[in-house]
Amino acid sequence: MLDNANHLPEDPLQLRTVATLLSATVKSQALRITQLEHQLSKHRIDRFGSKSETLDQLQLRLEEEEIAAKA
Numbered sequence: 174m175l176d177n178a179n180h181l182p183e184d185p186l187q188l189r190t191v192a193t194l195l196s197a198t199v200k201s202q203a204l205r206i207t208q209l210e211h212q213l214s215k216h217r218i219d220r221f222g223s224k225s226e227t228l229d230q231l232q233l234r235l236e237e238e239e240i241a242a243k244a
Contacts (some may be wrong), residue, residue, distance in 0.1 A: 204243050211236040 182188055214236065218229055 200243075204240070207236070207243065209223060211216055 182191065192232070214229075214233060218233075
């Protein structure tokens, strides 16, 4: 997309396009990070168990709702 930030396009329309693509990339990566954090949290609970089952379940439910809201 944009190999070198020092060579940005001069045309406002092209700049807008680059900004839109970068914004979409950031949103996509943020969603992926959230999904991976959720997956890691589940694996930790499966492997190590839960000190406070209720709090962990609440945390997972909140994370699932965040993922669903971002999708």
